[in-house]
Amino acid sequence: MKKIIIASLLALITASGFSQNFNPQRLDSLFLLLEKNNKFMGSIAISENGKTIYTKSIGFDDISTSKKSSVNTKYRIGSISKTFTASLIFKAVEEKKINLNETIDKYFPTLKNAKTITISNLLNHRSGVYDFTSDTDYLKWNTEYQSRAKMIERIAAGAVTFEPDTKGQYSNSNYILLSYILEDIYKKPYGDILNQQIVKPLKLKNTYLGGKINLQNNESFSYSLTGKWENEKETDMSIPLGAGAIVSNPTDLNSFIESLFAGKIISIEHLNQMKTIKDKYGMGIFEYTSFERKAYGHNGGIDGFRSVLNYFPTEKLAIAITSNGAMGYDNNNILQCALSSYFNKPFALPAFSNFTVAPETLDSYLGTYASLQIPIKITISKKDNVMIAQATGQPSFPLEATAVNIFKFDAAGVVLQFYNDKKEMILKQGGKDYLFTKE
Incomplete structure (x- = not known):
């Protein structure tokens, strides 16, 4: 179907004895990062030969009442x-x-x-x-x-x-x-x-x-x-x-x-x-x-x-x-x-930035951008001093600043780079660059 933290890390629950192949520490580290940076709420279970070897749940069933999620939470x-x-x-x-x-x-x-x-x-x-x-x-x-x-x-x-x-x-x-x-x-x-x-x-x-x-x-x-x-x-x-x-x-x-x-x-x-x-x-x-x-x-x-x-x-x-x-x-x-x-393969844990951009600088990026390369427009808005992007016919998504003019959305692998002097924006995704011009 379409359409497409405040959180507390719950205790790790495991079955007795992990697979000798499985190293849970890396997953533990990832969930700690996600919780610390308010990036994810949900649950995971891993099973081998019909036996659960790892479960984890972070986040809330209901944020308004601080009802924490658990391995019993249903989605x-x-x-x-x-x-x-x-x-x-x-x-x-x-x-x-x-x-x-x-x-x-x-x-x-x-x-x-x-x-x-x-x-x-x-x-x-x-x-x-x-x-x-x-x-x-x-x-x-x-x-x-x-x-x-x-x-x-x-x-x-x-x-x-x-x-x-x-x-x-x-x-x-x-x-x-x-x-x-x-x-x-x-x-x-x-x-x-x-x-x-x-x-x-x-x-x-x-x-x-x-x-x-x-x-x-x-x-x-x-x-x-x-x-x-x-x-x-x-x-x-x-x-x-x-x-x-x-x-x-x-x-x-x-x-x-x-x-x-x-x-x-x-x-x-x-x-x-x-x-x-x-x-x-x-x-x-x-x-x-x-x-x-x-x-x-x-x-x-x-x-x-x-x-x-x-x-x-x-x-x-x-x-x-x-x-x-x-x-x-x-x-x-x-x-x-x-x-x-x-x-037992390499995996790079994410590096979440805490870069802050002045509100007046964010305001200068707001507007609608069009490209000759792909048939969509991207509208940039702001809410609670966070930049929001929305492509034609798609849900909006928040942007995280990594530099004064560079913003990313990790969930979709999107990077947006703004050039105010040229009224241009570069969309980087999937190893390709797309030029957008501010209307």
């Missing part, structure tokens, strides 16, 4: 929900309720190309179905209840992105439709299907379809960083369903993916179908390579929540990270620190 996991949904679809295939090659017109007769789109096309993002999160007014209605009929209407109203099975392109709508198909064939709400087919058999204690955030149930609010942590609005969970509405925590997520790869949810034959990558997409799963080792998993983002789930089959290593405040430091950087600690 909205966003698009990791898709891996659960794909597993449920394959369960239905094994129960002979559906087959992957059937078209979806009997479920969604008003949908463009419904007579040629198959369930398989939905699973691996080859349907060409319009992604409803692309709606220009999505953020105006995403916090309100949406009926199934209304969601289908919104999806059907969108333009066809491409003809079915001609290429792959990520669309949240695919997994909304798969959720509805599951409800039709089981004649139950998605949450009940999830509970019956996966949660209860695996004895997952912290996983379910989410609703309104409930702090009394160890759930957490989400936050974005704009100089300070600010509470994010809540997407209504009637919208994403199996595309992004599941709530869980890292230990449950590790148990889930370990069980999936052990053939405890679906057959290994069907797992291999999920893992088959075509145009970068599997069926509810992605393939990753880290330190020349192959992993599978998914990531997620909804409101201020961010999550990562990876499984390394050869090592039987599972790593899950869930966060409710990740705008200051990206989950993937924490993942890389964890993997480098496990595989």
Whole structure:
């Protein structure tokens, strides 16, 4: 899903005996840095051979009441929900309720190309179905209840992105439709299907379809960083369903993916179908390579929540990270620190700066900048003496000063360098420089 500290470090909880490969001190040091510099709130769990070898949680479930997070805190996991949904679809295939090659017109007769789109096309993002999160007014209605009929209407109203099975392109709508198909064939709400087919058999204690955030149930609010942590609005969970509405925590997520790869949810034959990558997409799963080792998993983002789930089959290593405040430091950087600690590879701990720029200097940088190199504009504003950048059609993000005219946003690897005399700004990202001129 889209859209995309005051904290106390909790005690390290470990299982007796680490993997001989794993060095936890580097991760401990990273979390201490993140806490000290107010850069992250969330939890991590690492499991090897089905045994948890490391957990950590920092931050708050609710900043306003100083309710600290713990290893029991539950988070909205966003698009990791898709891996659960794909597993449920394959369960239905094994129960002979559906087959992957059937078209979806009997479920969604008003949908463009419904007579040629198959369930398989939905699973691996080859349907060409319009992604409803692309709606220009999505953020105006995403916090309100949406009926199934209304969601289908919104999806059907969108333009066809491409003809079915001609290429792959990520669309949240695919997994909304798969959720509805599951409800039709089981004649139950998605949450009940999830509970019956996966949660209860695996004895997952912290996983379910989410609703309104409930702090009394160890759930957490989400936050974005704009100089300070600010509470994010809540997407209504009637919208994403199996595309992004599941709530869980890292230990449950590790148990889930370990069980999936052990053939405890679906057959290994069907797992291999999920893992088959075509145009970068599997069926509810992605393939990753880290330190020349192959992993599978998914990531997620909804409101201020961010999550990562990876499984390394050869090592039987599972790593899950869930966060409710990740705008200051990206989950993937924490993942890389964890993997480098496990595989004994180098990792540079971040150096957070405390450079202060005078308010009048910040004011001189404010405005809108355009580039001839890329078709976006970037607006620079200020809040509580912190510079805020926002690119066309994207969420805003805070900038941290590293020099009087240089600012960075570590979570996206962005550096902005200002030249007032020329009314220019240089965007540095991904090893490339882009020239912007102030309008």
